[in-house]
Amino acid sequence: MSDDKKRQDLRLRTKKFALRIIKLCDSLPNNRKGRILGDQVFRSGTSVAANYRESYRARSKAEFASKLGDCQKELEETILWFELLVESEAVKATKLSALIKEADELMAIFSTIIKKTRGR
Secondary structure (H helix, E strand, O other): OOHHHHHHHHHHHHHHHHHHHHHHHHHOOOOHHHHHHHHHHHHHHHHHHHHHHHHHOOOOHHHHHHHHHHHHHHHHHHHHHHHHHHHOOOOOHHHHHHHHHHHHHHHHHHHHHHHHHHHO
16 A cells, blocks of 8 residues: 555544544533543544644654654543543443544554654
């Protein structure tokens, strides 16, 4: 698969992740806990796709790697909010397992791309 095709696929994958986050937030309880944690996971989870889109148009390899690093930071934050949603009993762990798996996979993908980019 060409690099451009892989980049397009990752654009779609991060966008789908953001849409899943939006749907999750819509389903959270309408109480203080649900609203506050939901707002946090909404911001960090959807910004992964936005940061990836910015990286896609980077003007240099360094800028590209930096933006992917931003994606990783937002993913790490999102995972924290997932953990808090489960541990505060706002959401059952089973409801988030697929999203957590996707966040972990995206994190690994970004790590690999950053290493390859910096290694060139």
